[in-house]
Amino acid sequence: MSTRIAFLKGHGTENDFVIVPDPDNAVELSPATVAALCDRRAGIGADGVLHVVRSAAHPAARHLADEAEWFMDYRNGDGSIAEMCGNGVRVFARYLQYAGLVGEGDLPVATRGGVKHAHIAKPAAEGAPEGDVTVSMGRAALPEGDVTVSVGTRQWPARNVNMGNPHAVAFVDDLAHAGDLLDPPPFSPASAYPDGVNVEFVVDRGPRHVAMRVHERGAGETRSCGTGACAVAVAAARRDGLDPAGTGTPVTYTVDLPGGRLTITESPDGEIAMTGPAVIVAEGEIDAGWLAAAGESA
Numbered sequence: 001m002s003t004r005i006a007f008l009k010g011h012g013t014e015n016d017f018v019i020v021p022d023p024d025n026a027v028e029l030s031p032a033t034v035a036a037l038c039d040r041r042a043g044i045g046a047d048g049v050l051h052v053v054r055s056a057a058h059p060a061a062r063h064l065a066d067e068a069e070w071f072m073d074y075r076n077g078d079g080s081i082a083e084m085c086g087n088g089v090r091v092f093a094r095y096l097q098y099a100g101l102v103g104e105g106d107l108p109v110a111t112r113g114g115v116k117h118a119h120i121a122k123p124a125a126e127g128a129p130e131g132d133v134t135v136s137m138g139r140a141a142l143p144e145g146d147v148t149v150s151v152g153t154r155q156w157p158a159r160n161v162n163m164g165n166p167h168a169v170a171f172v173d174d175l176a177h178a179g180d181l182l183d184p185p186p187f188s189p190a191s192a193y194p195d196g197v198n199v200e201f202v203v204d205r206g207p208r209h210v211a212m213r214v215h216e217r218g219a220g221e222t223r224s225c226g227t228g229a230c231a232v233a234v235a236a237a238r239r240d241g242l243d244p245a246g247t248g249t250p251v252t253y254t255v256d257l258p259g260g261r262l263t264i265t266e267s268p269d270g271e272i273a274m275t276g277p278a279v280i281v282a283e284g285e286i287d288a289g290w291l292a293a294a295g296e297s298a
């Protein structure tokens with residue numbers, strides 16, 4: 001009888017993930033096996049994988065074990081590794097709650113971008129839907145330098161924002177101008193993003209309210225990107241002449257994505273909080289033989 005590996009499927013504003021609970025870091029997840037799991041026709045299908053490992057059991061997180069028991073070993077759908085995934089942290093927290101490993105309230109999560117602090121809210125009332133999850137995402141870095149993003153014959157200046165992972169934020173007149181986003185949008189200069197970039201296209205919806213589409217590095221166009229929404233909120237605030245630093249007043253933007261809505265607040269100390277839903281939709285078992293063969297056939 002073939003061995004089985006437990007998995008769950010979850011999403012945050014429709015940025016979807018295969019969740020692989022593996023406290024002791026015993027499951028071999030090569031780039032090829034991750035890509036096979038995320039394949040929407042031959043696999044389970046997802047934008048990425050959340051490998052749930054105890055920090056003490058993973059070489060990339062052992063140094064964080066005193067601060068956070070759990071490590072989100074995040075992989076993009078193509079098998080590549082990214083520093084951070086904002087929606088992923090919310091879904092990761094929801095999984096730990098679902099599994100009875102943590103309760104509502106505060107939860108530190110180790111990531112390759114450092115320890116992020118999540119807060120799982122209580123439902124609004126008895127029998128109400130699950131409460132949202134808020135994640136302290138750290139500060140945005142805004143490297144100087146002109147960046148240009150293009151789609152077909154159109155091109156736009158983009159703001160370079162780093163949320164632990166790289167983003168290029170372009171304000172456009174119409175989200176349809178981003179086209180079908182099947183391929184990564186070209187950017188220049190190439191030196192701006194030596195490791196690739198997530199590209200956000202943004203339009204205004206009202207005061208401190210924007211809508212966006214995103215082409216994610218390693219995943220293609222997705223229905224939501226949490227780090228991308230934070231990058232967009234900061235870029236929109238600076239464009240609007242708003243910087244909470246030193247003012248004592250936080251700045252909040254509502255960011256609409258194809259898969260839902262996120263609320264992003266930048267505090268006077270620069271810390272960015274992202275709030276949104278996180279949902280576990282299914283659980284099942286993966287045939288370990290299939291997974292091993294997927295890794296070998298790549």
Ligand SMILES: N[C@@H](CCC[C@H](N)C(=O)O)C(=O)O
Pocket residue numbers: 015076081082083084085086087088165166198216217218219222224225226227228
């Ligand atoms: N969807 C994520 C971002 C995942 C990583 C990204 N594709 C990258 O390579 O940097 C989010 O919600 O932040």
